[in-house]
Amino acid sequence: MPHDNHDHGALSPSGHPYRKDDDNELNYWQIMEIAVRELLIEKGHITAAQVHNQINAMDARSPANGAKVVAHAWSDPEFKSALLADAGQASRDMGFDIGPMHLIAIENTESVHNIVVCTLCSCYPRNLLGLPPDWYKSRAYRSRIVIEPRKVLSEFGVEIPQDVQIRVHDSTADMRYIILPAQPAQTMSLSEDELAYWVTRDSMIGVGLPQAPK
Amino acid sequence: MKVRVHNHWPPGHIRTPSYLRGKIGEIEREIGLFNNPEQNAYRLLPQKRHLVRVRFTMEEIWGDAAETPDDVIEAEIYAHWLEPA
Numbered sequence: 001m002p003h004d005n006h007d008h009g010a011l012s013p014s015g016h017p018y019r020k021d022d023d024n025e026l027n028y029w030q031i032m033e034i035a036v037r038e039l040l041i042e043k044g045h046i047t048a049a050q051v052h053n054q055i056n057a058m059d060a061r062s063p064a065n066g067a068k069v070v071a072h073a074w075s076d077p078e079f080k081s082a083l084l085a086d087a088g089q090a091s092r093d094m095g096f097d098i099g100p101m102h103l104i105a106i107e108n109t110e111s112v113h114n115i116v117v118c119t120l121c122s123c124y125p126r127n128l129l130g131l132p133p134d135w136y137k138s139r140a141y142r143s144r145i146v147i148e149p150r151k152v153l154s155e156f157g158v159e160i161p162q163d164v165q166i167r168v169h170d171s172t173a174d175m176r177y178i179i180l181p182a183q184p185a186q187t188m189s190l191s192e193d194e195l196a197y198w199v200t201r202d203s204m205i206g207v208g209l210p211q212a213p214k
Numbered sequence: 215m216k217v218r219v220h221n222h223w224p225p226g227h228i229r230t231p232s233y234l235r236g237k238i239g240e241i242e243r244e245i246g247l248f249n250n251p252e253q254n255a256y257r258l259l260p261q262k263r264h265l266v267r268v269r270f271t272m273e274e275i276w277g278d279a280a281e282t283p284d285d286v287i288e289a290e291i292y293a294h295w296l297e298p299a
Contacts, residue, residue: 102245119231119233120229120231146233146275146287147276147281148281149281149285150281150282150285151281162282165284165285165286166282166285166286167269167285167286167287167288168285168286168287168288169287169288169289170231170287170288170289170290171290172229172230172231172289172290172291173229173248173251173265173290173291173292174245174248174265174290175245175265175267175290
């Protein structure tokens with residue numbers, strides 16, 4: 001096929017438009033970040049490899065880490081107590097490198113359902129769960145979840161009975177939050193490794209519930 | 215212990231959400247001492263401030279417009295933003 005037949009406005013074979021090239025000018029903050037990073041490297045404070053390693057370390061974190069913490073808490077009552085007392089230390093004791101993060105675990109019970117938000121920006125337990133989903137940072141989620149949490153939950157497919165209290169935790173300052181979902185009744189005979197597959201990212205934010213693995 | 219959040223509107227980097235200013239809540243737990251972000255954000259030598267988690271009812275925050283009056287919001291508020299209520 002000759003190249004001059006190539007139509008840049010065409011759709012991909014799946015029928016979606018191709019993503020545009022990122023031919024945008026750098027904004028003020030992007031230039032600032034590059035300038036500071038290059039200066040730090042030139043002056044010998046850090047290396048490019050160290051910067052890249054930190055990016056890789058963050059990208060390697062995922063909700064699977066939190067799922068292991070939750071599954072361990074479901075399996076071991078002593079660990080669950082330790083987690084609710086100091087979730088940061090309990091996560092470190094399991095071997096997770098969460099840096100200096102201050103973490104609080106909040107337990108869902110028969111009478112309380114918990115949800116996490118950061119109305120001011122996008123605080124999230126990144127050092128355990130990895131980067132947050134895009135909707136978590138959206139103005140719609142951040143403003144609506146504190147005004148009409150039950151309606152927002154219903155849009156996530158979660159209906160909370162009126163006799164269960166909803167507690168919305170706004171990460172306004174130095175703490176980060178992870179929800180300890182209630183263990184589904186039908187999982188009581190499963191091993192810890194099997195349990196971890198039931199723990200979804202959304203169930204640790206509070207907008208979902210544990211689910212049978214597909 | 216019941217506390218009221220100051221209804222102050224100073225300029226700067228404030229981590230007290232506007233929707234909670236002037237509202238009354240119950241201290242849920244004390245977390246400890248942390249650098250005051252209002253100074254930290256400007257590279258001023260930050261003072262340590264007590265940080266507490268405060269529980270507010272939806273009714274207190276949103277009044278008659280509350281979706282479910284007895285549901286609650288919990289937030290971290292620096293003690294210098296709180297007074298006994």
